[in-house]
Amino acid sequence: MGVGKTAPMALPTEHRQVLIASLPNGRLRTEDFEVRSAPLPVPGDGKVLCRTVAITIGAGQRAGLQGSASYAGAPEAGRVMGGTGVAQVVSASGGRLRVGDLVWGQTGWQEYSVQQPEALTVLDPSVLASDHLGVLGLNGVTAYFGVTEVGRVQAGETFVVSAAAGSVGHVAGQVAKALGARVVGIAGSDEKAAMLVDLLGFDVGLNRKSENFRTAFRAATPERIDVYFDNTGGDLLESALFRMNQRGRVVCCGVVSQYDTSTPGPGPRGVPGLLVNNRVRMEGFLVFDFEPRYDEARRQLSAWMSAGSLRALTTGYSGLESAPQAFVDLLAGTTSGTPIVQVWEA
Amino acid sequence: MGVGKTAPMALPTEHRQVLIASLPNGRLRTEDFEVRSAPLPVPGDGKVLCRTVAITIGAGQRAGLQGSASYAGAPEAGRVMGGTGVAQVVSASGGRLRVGDLVWGQTGWQEYSVQQPEALTVLDPSVLASDHLGVLGLNGVTAYFGVTEVGRVQAGETFVVSAAAGSVGHVAGQVAKALGARVVGIAGSDEKAAMLVDLLGFDVGLNRKSENFRTAFRAATPERIDVYFDNTGGDLLESALFRMNQRGRVVCCGVVSQYDTSTPGPGPRGVPGLLVNNRVRMEGFLVFDFEPRYDEARRQLSAWMSAGSLRALTTGYSGLESAPQAFVDLLAGTTSGTPIVQVWEA
Numbered sequence: 001m002g003v004g005k006t007a008p009m010a011l012p013t014e015h016r017q018v019l020i021a022s023l024p025n026g027r028l029r030t031e032d033f034e035v036r037s038a039p040l041p042v043p044g045d046g047k048v049l050c051r052t053v054a055i056t057i058g059a060g061q062r063a064g065l066q067g068s069a070s071y072a073g074a075p076e077a078g079r080v081m082g083g084t085g086v087a088q089v090v091s092a093s094g095g096r097l098r099v100g101d102l103v104w105g106q107t108g109w110q111e112y113s114v115q116q117p118e119a120l121t122v123l124d125p126s127v128l129a130s131d132h133l134g135v136l137g138l139n140g141v142t143a144y145f146g147v148t149e150v151g152r153v154q155a156g157e158t159f160v161v162s163a164a165a166g167s168v169g170h171v172a173g174q175v176a177k178a179l180g181a182r183v184v185g186i187a188g189s190d191e192k193a194a195m196l197v198d199l200l201g202f203d204v205g206l207n208r209k210s211e212n213f214r215t216a217f218r219a220a221t222p223e224r225i226d227v228y229f230d231n232t233g234g235d236l237l238e239s240a241l242f243r244m245n246q247r248g249r250v251v252c253c254g255v256v257s258q259y260d261t262s263t264p265g266p267g268p269r270g271v272p273g274l275l276v277n278n279r280v281r282m283e284g285f286l287v288f289d290f291e292p293r294y295d296e297a298r299r300q301l302s303a304w305m306s307a308g309s310l311r312a313l314t315t316g317y318s319g320l321e322s323a324p325q326a327f328v329d330l331l332a333g334t335t336s337g338t339p340i341v342q343v344w345e346a
Numbered sequence: 347m348g349v350g351k352t353a354p355m356a357l358p359t360e361h362r363q364v365l366i367a368s369l370p371n372g373r374l375r376t377e378d379f380e381v382r383s384a385p386l387p388v389p390g391d392g393k394v395l396c397r398t399v400a401i402t403i404g405a406g407q408r409a410g411l412q413g414s415a416s417y418a419g420a421p422e423a424g425r426v427m428g429g430t431g432v433a434q435v436v437s438a439s440g441g442r443l444r445v446g447d448l449v450w451g452q453t454g455w456q457e458y459s460v461q462q463p464e465a466l467t468v469l470d471p472s473v474l475a476s477d478h479l480g481v482l483g484l485n486g487v488t489a490y491f492g493v494t495e496v497g498r499v500q501a502g503e504t505f506v507v508s509a510a511a512g513s514v515g516h517v518a519g520q521v522a523k524a525l526g527a528r529v530v531g532i533a534g535s536d537e538k539a540a541m542l543v544d545l546l547g548f549d550v551g552l553n554r555k556s557e558n559f560r561t562a563f564r565a566a567t568p569e570r571i572d573v574y575f576d577n578t579g580g581d582l583l584e585s586a587l588f589r590m591n592q593r594g595r596v597v598c599c600g601v602v603s604q605y606d607t608s609t610p611g612p613g614p615r616g617v618p619g620l621l622v623n624n625r626v627r628m629e630g631f632l633v634f635d636f637e638p639r640y641d642e643a644r645r646q647l648s649a650w651m652s653a654g655s656l657r658a659l660t661t662g663y664s665g666l667e668s669a670p671q672a673f674v675d676l677l678a679g680t681t682s683g684t685p686i687v688q689v690w691e692a
Contacts, residue, residue: 063619233618252618267613272579272598273409275630282628284621 017080018109033324043114050087052107052343056133062259081109086129109323134338135312136298142287143171144297150285151227151251155180163231165192167338170313172229184220188333232257238268250282260331313337363426364455379670389460396433398453398689402479408605427455432475480684481658482644488633489517490643496631497573497597501526509577511538513684516659518575530566534679578603587616596628606677659683
């Protein structure tokens with residue numbers, strides 16, 4: 001350790017990382033990743049060393065592994081897998097961060113990382129790490145701005161969300177409900193569909209894999225759809241386009257149906273014809289554009305949680321080495337809510 | 347004629363109509379229509395009889411003939427083909443309309459029609475009927491609101507329009523140019539592409555059928571695309587989606603590539619993924635929603651015409667019986683600007 005740095009914690013000389021072993025071909029497999037040990041990194045001047053507490057995984061990260069352009073960039077084989085996590089500062093150099101601070105940042109899939117202080121957000125340690133990464137993390141904030149700023153849902157409107165039991169979807173539906181909409185969630189199993197209603201207070205939960213899905217979808221949207229919050233693309237987007245009301249809004253948030261493949265399908269029938277006929281607006285957004293307003297979203301989401309109108313849903317995994325399995329499960333649709341990989345516990 | 351009606355013109359006892367002989371199967375043919383004579387209709391109380399002066403044809407009318415839902419409804423075999431025209435009032439019943447008034451309305455493809463007075467717009471007789479049906483008609487007004495209200499083009503932005511030599515396209519490009527945009531038009535032949543630049547003042551004209559179209563398209567949009575005004579759908583829409591700037595806007599106005607067929611293709615690749623990555627807004631609109639503001643558009647378009655910055659482009663046909671051929675030509679892309687079928691000349 002250099003002069004002026006403090007190192008009050010006992011640190012190992014090595015730590016574990018999960019690397020991209022090879023870019024996936026077809027569906028993602030755990031074999032596309034490998035765990036290795038590496039020397040503990042030494043932070044350069046002005047940087048801090050962080051110990052990862054927990055990471056989350058977004059389905060959109062699979063798009064980056066397709067090798068084509070994506071907002072997440074194009075990862076390469078041999079690199080540490082990127083990702084968002086909560087970490088604890090273990091060595092600081094006298095700046096605004098102190099040893100022991102809980103922070104949020106791009107930790108990657110590894111036990112320790114070196115960070116620029118300005119890239120980290122200091123967190124309230126009294127809030128669960130899983131909430132920092134879920135409801136109050138990028139997933140929740142994405143849901144918040146997608147519903148309020150892109151979809152602009154109004155009380156009394158019909159709001160439909162796909163991947164509704166997912167990390168973004170379960171928050172989006174609850175936000176729309178809190179704003180007075182009639183909320184229909186589409187998920188991938190009967191169990192999830194029931195949970196949307198029983199646990200999260202959605203008006204209707206639908207299983208997209210059920211035989212009578214199309215009939216049930218129509219029956220669940222007797223006044224058609226005002227806002228469709230799309231996390232999946234593909235067939236569900238196409239079905240929703242045929243149910244949109246005039247002046248309806250399609251919030252394009254994610255395309256999970258097209259991520260876990262090397263050969264994405266064509267676009268939905270109904271684009272652009274149905275957009276014209278029903279004057280539908282379809283808009284893509286990325287949460288990063290709302291960064292100056294993250295605090296606003298977190299305050300509102302926290303208030304709803306305190307009031308009992310917003311419940312956090314997570315699926316937990318234990319240990320860094322479980323991250324590849326969590327990613328595979330997420331893409332296969334077997335997780336609910338935000339996948340949280342606990343990397344370290346005090 | 348009933349009491350209180352005037353009939354100063356000599357009227358025939360029969361007139362000609364163009365009927366839908368059969369809903370088209372595959373590409374539209376002139377044989378899908380037939381001309382017949384019918385007794386001159388007698389207007390009921392409060393209605394007026396109109397003699398059609400000229401009609402125009404929109405490519406979107408082909409969508410109605412697909413038998414599926416469309417804003418134009420679903421025409422049936424055996425009915426008079428619907429359409430917009432300019433007509434002269436030949437018998438009126440003492441309301442606000444006078445015999446001899448030039449009016450705009452849904453005349454259909456026929457020499458005479460009975461109209462509700464409130465469904466007619468009285469026109470300035472000093473303006474050409476072809477301008478009333480073209481630049482100042484629904485086509486021009488559609489272009490105006492599509493560019494200003496949906497695309498919201500700003501000075502200095504790159505504006506691309508497909509079917510650029512068409513009825514809506516040639517006005518849209520000139521409106522965007524008048525508002526200070528850099529304008530690229532895509533048309534279906536080298537001749538049309540050259541005309542866009544030489545006659546209409548576009549910055550670039552491209553022939554979508556040329557071998558090097560993709561290369562030329564990229565070269566013509568070095569700063570990518572801010573507003574894409576889509577009249578075609580299909581491959582061009584797909585190409586444009588891959589060239590959109592962040593925060594770009596796709597104005598969905600028409601889908602001419604998918605009209606003249608019984609088997610519309612799938613939607614564009616890139617929806618919704620590219621909308622998300624580049625935060626693109628894609629919005630369908632129908633001009634009817636702007637009806638309270640038609641006068642505003644016509645005043646501005648007239649001002650641009652007077653100032654020499656907006657040129658009207660039409661392709662003329664003579665006689666009602668040429669309407670089917672005009673429709674076939676329009677869909678085949680051999681017309682330029684607004685197709686005008688002159689039905690009657692004083």
